[in-house]
Amino acid sequence: MSASVIDFVATEARFGAHNYEPIGVVLARGEGVWVWDTEGNRYLDCLSAYSAVSQGHCHPKILAAMVEQAHRLTLTSRAFHNDQLALFYEEVAALTGSHKVLPMNSGAEAVESAIKSVRKWGYEVKGVPDGQAEIIVCANNFHGRTLGIVGFSTDPETRAHFGPFAPGFKIIPFGDAAALRDAITPNTVAFLVEPIQGEAGVIIPPPGYFTEVRELCTANNVMLVLDEIQTGLGRTGKLLAEQHEGIEADVTLLGKALSGGFYPVSAVLSNNEVLGTLRPGQHGSTFGGNPLACAVARAAMRVLVEEGMIDNAARQGARFLNGLKDIRANTIREIRGRGLMLAVELHPEAGRARRYCEALQAKGILAKDTHEHTIRIAPPLVITSDQVDWALERLATTLTQDLS
Incomplete structure (x- = not known):
C-alpha cells in the first residue's frame, strides 16, 4: 500500500471502532460496475455493497x-x-x-x-x-x-x-x-x-x-x-x-x-x-x-x-455460474449461485478465502470472504458478458493458485 493509503487506514484504525476488517483498498470513485481507489487503480466490484449497489455505482x-x-x-x-x-x-x-x-x-x-x-x-x-x-x-x-x-x-x-x-x-x-x-x-x-x-x-x-x-x-x-x-x-x-x-x-x-x-x-x-x-x-x-x-x-x-436489469441478472448470472463451474481447481469445494448471487466455497486446506480475495484485488477484482472459506461474488446487475468473461479469467488464474 502507498503512503497515502496507509494514512487513510491508520486514521480509521486510530479513531474508528474496530468492528470491521476491510480489504486493504481505499475507494474514492465509482461508475457502473467499476470502482477506483485513491491511487487511480480500477477494480470490478464483485460485492455491490452486499447487493445495495445493484443498479451500478452512481447511476x-x-x-x-x-x-x-x-x-x-x-x-x-x-x-x-x-x-x-x-x-x-x-x-x-x-x-x-x-x-x-x-x-x-x-x-x-x-x-x-x-x-x-x-x-x-x-x-x-x-x-x-x-x-x-x-x-x-x-x-x-x-x-x-x-x-x-x-x-x-x-x-x-x-x-x-x-x-x-x-x-x-x-x-x-x-x-x-x-x-x-x-x-x-x-x-x-x-x-x-x-x-x-x-x-x-x-x-x-x-x-x-x-x-x-x-x-x-x-x-x-x-x-x-x-x-x-x-x-x-x-x-x-x-x-x-x-x-x-x-x-x-x-x-x-x-x-x-x-x-x-x-x-x-x-x-x-x-x-x-x-x-x-x-x-x-x-x-x-x-x-x-x-x-x-x-x-x-x-x-x-x-x-x-x-433498463432490463432483472433479466440481465438472470442471463449474466447463468454465464458467471457456468464459467465458475468450468474452472478446474483443486482449491474449489463447491460453486453455488442463483442469478448474480454467487459463491465459491474453498476446501479448508486451501487456506482462508480472504487470501484469495486479496489476490483478486491485485488482479483488479474486489470480492469479499465470508465464513472463513467462502468467496462471495455479487456484481452490479448492469454487468455485461465481456465483463463477466474478464472476471472469470482472473478468478480462474487466482483459484488455481495455492495460497495456503
Missing part, C-alpha cells in the same frame, strides 16, 4: 432524482404528509403486488418492524395469549445486527457478550420443511427466513422447500416473512427470489437495492392483516418515508425495470 438517473429532490425538500418527519411518500407507496405496491407498505431506513429496522408487527397480529388477530408469541427462524441466519436480531443468531461472534436476549424465537435447520412442521405450535405467529442465506455463504435450499413452507404456513395460520433485503429487486434473476418457486410471502422485507446505494431505504411489505394492526403512535421512524428517500427509491425501482 445517473437515480443521482438526478436525488439532487432534484434535495433541492426541494429532504425531511418532514411523519408528523406531516409529503408529496413523495404516496407515490412511493403506489409504485412499490404495483411493482411487488403488495397491499400495505411500512417505510423504514435500514434492513435491520425492517426486520425489527416485521417482528413487532407479526407479534401484534398474533395477539390481536390470531388470538395468541399475551406474551406467548413465537417466531421460528433458521440456523445460520443473518437478519441484521440489532440486539433483538442477534438474540436469535447462531453465529457466536455475533452473540458473544451482547446478552441477555429477548425470548420468543425457535431456531430450526434451514431447508428442512419437516423441522418447520415439527416446530409450529398454536402460539407460532411467523416463520422468518431468507430465500437464500447470503451471509452464510449463498446457501440455496433444496427444490420445493419454499412450496412446502408456504403450504405449512397457510395450513397453520402462520405468517411467512421473507427477508429479501439481499435477494430482492433482481439479485437472483427474478424481481423477488420467492418467484423461483411461484409462492407469495405474507410479509416481504426489502432494503439495500431499494435505493440503488444512494441512501438508506427499507420497507416492510405486507397484506392488510399484519400491518393493519398498527395504530398511530405504536411504531415509527423520524427518517422513515422521508421525501428524499422516497424520490431516490422511486428512481431506483424505475431504472431496475426500464
Whole structure:
C-alpha cells in the first residue's frame, strides 16, 4: 500500500471502532460496475455493497432524482404528509403486488418492524395469549445486527457478550420443511427466513422447500416473512427470489437495492392483516418515508425495470455460474449461485478465502470472504458478458493458485 493509503487506514484504525476488517483498498470513485481507489487503480466490484449497489455505482438517473429532490425538500418527519411518500407507496405496491407498505431506513429496522408487527397480529388477530408469541427462524441466519436480531443468531461472534436476549424465537435447520412442521405450535405467529442465506455463504435450499413452507404456513395460520433485503429487486434473476418457486410471502422485507446505494431505504411489505394492526403512535421512524428517500427509491425501482436489469441478472448470472463451474481447481469445494448471487466455497486446506480475495484485488477484482472459506461474488446487475468473461479469467488464474 502507498503512503497515502496507509494514512487513510491508520486514521480509521486510530479513531474508528474496530468492528470491521476491510480489504486493504481505499475507494474514492465509482461508475457502473467499476470502482477506483485513491491511487487511480480500477477494480470490478464483485460485492455491490452486499447487493445495495445493484443498479451500478452512481447511476445517473437515480443521482438526478436525488439532487432534484434535495433541492426541494429532504425531511418532514411523519408528523406531516409529503408529496413523495404516496407515490412511493403506489409504485412499490404495483411493482411487488403488495397491499400495505411500512417505510423504514435500514434492513435491520425492517426486520425489527416485521417482528413487532407479526407479534401484534398474533395477539390481536390470531388470538395468541399475551406474551406467548413465537417466531421460528433458521440456523445460520443473518437478519441484521440489532440486539433483538442477534438474540436469535447462531453465529457466536455475533452473540458473544451482547446478552441477555429477548425470548420468543425457535431456531430450526434451514431447508428442512419437516423441522418447520415439527416446530409450529398454536402460539407460532411467523416463520422468518431468507430465500437464500447470503451471509452464510449463498446457501440455496433444496427444490420445493419454499412450496412446502408456504403450504405449512397457510395450513397453520402462520405468517411467512421473507427477508429479501439481499435477494430482492433482481439479485437472483427474478424481481423477488420467492418467484423461483411461484409462492407469495405474507410479509416481504426489502432494503439495500431499494435505493440503488444512494441512501438508506427499507420497507416492510405486507397484506392488510399484519400491518393493519398498527395504530398511530405504536411504531415509527423520524427518517422513515422521508421525501428524499422516497424520490431516490422511486428512481431506483424505475431504472431496475426500464433498463432490463432483472433479466440481465438472470442471463449474466447463468454465464458467471457456468464459467465458475468450468474452472478446474483443486482449491474449489463447491460453486453455488442463483442469478448474480454467487459463491465459491474453498476446501479448508486451501487456506482462508480472504487470501484469495486479496489476490483478486491485485488482479483488479474486489470480492469479499465470508465464513472463513467462502468467496462471495455479487456484481452490479448492469454487468455485461465481456465483463463477466474478464472476471472469470482472473478468478480462474487466482483459484488455481495455492495460497495456503
